[in-house]
Amino acid sequence: MPSAPDFADILHQTQGEVRLYIAACGVPLADVDDIAQEVYLDFYQAQDKRPADVEPIRWLKGMARNHCLRWFAKRSRARNFMTELDQALESVTTTLEDAGGSDELLLALRACVQKLPAPSRSLLERYYGDEAIEDRGTSGVRMAVLRLREALRTCVRKQLGTA
Amino acid sequence: MSDTLLADYLADRELEPEDADRLLALVRADPAVARRVKELLIIDDLCSRAFAVERRDFANRALKATGMLHSKRFFAQRVLAATRRGRAAAPVPRSRWRLLPIASGLAAAAALAVILLLADRSPRDVAGAPAVAHLVGTAQLTRDGSTTAAADGAALRPGDLIEAGSSVGIAFVDGSRLQVEPDARLRLAADLTRGATLERGGLAADVKPQQPGERFEIRTAHATVRVIGTRFSLSVADGATTVAVSEGSIALSEPDRGERIVRASEVARAGAARAGERTLLLDDGEDEGRWTLSTNTPASTIRRSSAPGRIGRAARIDFDADDNEHPWVLRRLDPQQGDWRPYAGLRLWLRGQGTGVRLLVEAVQCRSGELDQRVHFCVEVVDDRVGWRQLDLPWSAFRRRDYQPAAAPADEPFHREGVIVVSLVAQGDAIVELDQVELYGR
Numbered sequence: 001m002p003s004a005p006d007f008a009d010i011l012h013q014t015q016g017e018v019r020l021y022i023a024a025c026g027v028p029l030a031d032v033d034d035i036a037q038e039v040y041l042d043f044y045q046a047q048d049k050r051p052a053d054v055e056p057i058r059w060l061k062g063m064a065r066n067h068c069l070r071w072f073a074k075r076s077r078a079r080n081f082m083t084e085l086d087q088a089l090e091s092v093t094t095t096l097e098d099a100g101g102s103d104e105l106l107l108a109l110r111a112c113v114q115k116l117p118a119p120s121r122s123l124l125e126r127y128y129g130d131e132a133i134e135d136r137g138t139s140g141v142r143m144a145v146l147r148l149r150e151a152l153r154t155c156v157r158k159q160l161g162t163a
Numbered sequence: 164m165s166d167t168l169l170a171d172y173l174a175d176r177e178l179e180p181e182d183a184d185r186l187l188a189l190v191r192a193d194p195a196v197a198r199r200v201k202e203l204l205i206i207d208d209l210c211s212r213a214f215a216v217e218r219r220d221f222a223n224r225a226l227k228a229t230g231m232l233h234s235k236r237f238f239a240q241r242v243l244a245a246t247r248r249g250r251a252a253a254p255v256p257r258s259r260w261r262l263l264p265i266a267s268g269l270a271a272a273a274a275l276a277v278i279l280l281l282a283d284r285s286p287r288d289v290a291g292a293p294a295v296a297h298l299v300g301t302a303q304l305t306r307d308g309s310t311t312a313a314a315d316g317a318a319l320r321p322g323d324l325i326e327a328g329s330s331v332g333i334a335f336v337d338g339s340r341l342q343v344e345p346d347a348r349l350r351l352a353a354d355l356t357r358g359a360t361l362e363r364g365g366l367a368a369d370v371k372p373q374q375p376g377e378r379f380e381i382r383t384a385h386a387t388v389r390v391i392g393t394r395f396s397l398s399v400a401d402g403a404t405t406v407a408v409s410e411g412s413i414a415l416s417e418p419d420r421g422e423r424i425v426r427a428s429e430v431a432r433a434g435a436a437r438a439g440e441r442t443l444l445l446d447d448g449e450d451e452g453r454w455t456l457s458t459n460t461p462a463s464t465i466r467r468s469s470a471p472g473r474i475g476r477a478a479r480i481d482f483d484a485d486d487n488e489h490p491w492v493l494r495r496l497d498p499q500q501g502d503w504r505p506y507a508g509l510r511l512w513l514r515g516q517g518t519g520v521r522l523l524v525e526a527v528q529c530r531s532g533e534l535d536q537r538v539h540f541c542v543e544v545v546d547d548r549v550g551w552r553q554l555d556l557p558w559s560a561f562r563r564r565d566y567q568p569a570a571a572p573a574d575e576p577f578h579r580e581g582v583i584v585v586s587l588v589a590q591g592d593a594i595v596e597l598d599q600v601e602l603y604g605r
Contacts, residue, residue: 008226012297012316015222023200023208028176030292031209033218037225081183082176087403088190089204092197103314118549122354122516122594126481127472128214141171149173149206156206160253 007044010056015040016102018060024097025068025086035071039064095157105156112155120148168233169200173207174594197573214317216471219299222316223334271380294318295351298325298331299340322353330550333359337377338371342471344398352380365398367473386433389414389422390605396599402434407599409447430601443506445585449476450596458490467489472595473512473551477598482520482589493586494528494600503579508557512514513595515546520591522546524554526561527584528577539564546593555603 004128019036027035042063043056050059060134072082127145170418172178178186189199212218262604296319298304304313305324319325319333323397326348333341335348335357347364357373358380366501367378370379379390381397383404388397393411397404407430418432425431430442448451456465462485470479480492509526522544529537540561544554561577585600 007229008294008318011225012222012318015225015316018206019221020205026176026204029208029211031212033221033224036221037228041223042227048450069287072177081178081180081187084187085190088187089197089201091379092194094198094202096203097266098201102526103316105205106209106212106315109206110213110301113210113213118516120516124210126594128211131218137448139167139170143166146166146173146203149203152210153206154194156209163440 001023007047010041010043011149014060016059016106017057018064020102021061022064022068024089026082026089027068027071035067036064039067042067043133096153098161104160108156108159109152112152112161115155116151117149124148165556169203172200173203183503191198210430219315219332219560220334220340221295222366222538223299223336223338226336227338250322264423264534267481279574294320294336295357296333296335299334300327300330302327302331302343321351324350337371340368340589342367342369342380352382357359358382360405361397361399363399365396367394367396369394383433386417387418393427395425406431406433407442407444407601408450430603442510442604443602444479444599445496445602446597446600448472448477448512448596448600451476451480453477453478454492454494456490456492457478458487458488460485463488464494467492469516470597477512477514477596479596480587480600481593481596482593483592484589489588489590491523491583491586491588492527493525496585497581503582503602506558506579506602508555508560508602509585509600510553510555511600512549512553512598513544514598515548516595517549518546518591520546520589520593522590522593524556524587525564525566525584525586525588526577526579526582527586528575528580528582529584532581535568535570536572537566537568538571538575538577541588547558548593551598552594557604561570 015036018039019032022035022039023032027039039060043060050056068086069083072080072086075082113124116124123141123144127141164184166184168178170187171182177183186200190200208432212387213287268385278303298313298315298421299320302313303326304311304317305326306320306322313325325331325333325343327343327345329345331337331343333343333351336340337357341349341359343493345366346521347366349364349366350360350362352358352360358378360382362384366381367382368390369389369420370392373379373390378504381388383397383399385404386396386408391411393408393413395406395413397406397407401502406413406425408425408427412424412426415420415425415431415433430444451469454467456467457467464483466481466483468479469475469476469483480493480574482490484490503526504588509524513522513523523541525539525541527537527539541564542556542560542562558577558579563577587595587597589595
């Protein structure tokens with residue numbers, strides 16, 4: 001069992017990357033943090049089983065992947081589209097994943113959001129804000145948000161020098 | 164690849180079976196498509212973390228959850244140990260039946276211990292956390308004379324100085340939270356486990372009840388706020404400290420005035436400016452349903468929702484205005500809030516988006532009690548900046564509005580008698596948030 005300070009330091013150093021990893025597996029946004037919390041609870045209890053030469057983030061990502069697969073399996077028993085898509089995505093690596101830690105990505109994204117026109121920022125705020133996380137909007141809103149995501153993706157890659 | 168297909172998938176990660184097959188085939192056939200999907204999932208999560216305030220406190224919530232696990236395990240061990248001790252020390256019973264209640268109690272305690280060990284993961288404190296708080300957002304952090312850019316989730320230690328370019332949260336390990344305004348300057352107490360000195364700017368505080376022997380204090384140049392467990396906002400400006408309490412109570416002490424208690428809905432000031440001023444809170448923003456939406460034509464629409472506010476929640480209003488018609492929201496007030504004569508003006512917090520849209524803040528005077536004889540007075544405000552600002556609107560700034568009901572008395576001056584409504588009119592598309600609407604200057 002790790003001491004609380006060790007665990008807290010690991011948590012703060014890795015939580016952004018772990019949550020991003022879970023999101024990139026295709027878990028809906030509303031469930032990403034719940035799964036991440038389960039991952040850290042398991043990690044807290046099983047830290048002494050981690051081999052000394054394995055970095056915490058690698059161990060955590062392995063646990064996160066298992067949690068995601070269990071979550072997908074529970075979600076659909078008949079045909080698991082989410083699991084199949086996750087397996088297809090697992091085989092590719094992206095420039096954003098290679099770009100560094102989650103904090104840098106988040107800072108780059110915030111800088112890119114500031115460059116958007118005010119109505120676009122307002123749309124993103126309404127789409128992603130606390131009150132709207134369950135409501136993903138009409139098809140028009142979905143397309144508008146997709147275009148904004150594409151613009152942000154391009155901007156973030158430029159910010160990080162990976163474009 | 165069809166953008167509609169991708170947009171629908173990203174909206175909720177599910178698709179109809181036929182569409183799911185199409186997306187899977189595309190992703191499997193072309194690694195470039197797979198990379199695009201994966202990067203958009205990453206951007207999606209980053210956007211959510213940037214805009215959803217509730218997601219910014221993840222590290223602290225996870226710490227609390229593990230702390231709960233730790234403390235429940237400790238409690239369960241104590242119960243099991245007590246159970247064993249109880250068995251060992253119990254006197255020899257004279258009757259088998261006398262043992263039954265004890266055995267039942269011990270069995271229940273042991274069962275409870277096992278259940279707690281296995282099942283309960285709800286939040287509580289973390290024992291032995293390395294820092295007193297964590298940052299929610301990003302800020303400049305000065306520690307031991309060295310200044311660095313601190314990332315979201317950075318651990319904060321006693322004596323740290325935080326300077327935020329934008330609003331930033333300070334999440335303490337006991338669950339208490341300070342939301343610090345842009346350009347504020349806050350130093351965590353060096354000698355306390357919880358507390359801080361606000362050197363500049365403002366903050367909103369949500370402080371958990373303190374245990375006996377614990378203290379949570381926020382100091383300014385003019386006063387010390389001792390918190391027992393409450394929600395309030397605090398600001399340092401113009402040579403004075405202002406504290407507005409929305410829940411519970413605080414003790415405000417000033418060097419030359421001693422300590423006084425400030426209770427919910429009260430505002431107190433310390434320092435030179437505004438000393439002794441009293442206010443009356445008209446709306447705390449906690450229930451957006453108290454704001455009535457109004458529009459004269461279907462071409463204009465208006466929606467309301469709740470958003471994080473200056474203190475607790477704020478009423479968020481989304482105006483979609485037709486060119487020829489201006490929608491508005493109005494707040495009817497309790498009858499006892501109808502006498503505004505002793506006060507100097509209306510004050511409120513407004514969060515705009517820098518749209519340039521003109522907004523009218525109205526006070527509607529109805530001296531006769533007949534609504535069709537009401538008279539509208541207003542002050543024009545332009546939504547010319549992003550973020551929160553406090554508007555001080557003295558009565559002298561209110562002018563009779565062009566629009567009036569047909570039966571409105573022609574030359575009635577603004578007496579502030581029988582006033583029962585505050586409203587906000589938007590002369591264009593705008594999203595605004597309203598909080599802490601109050602009368603001031605009594």
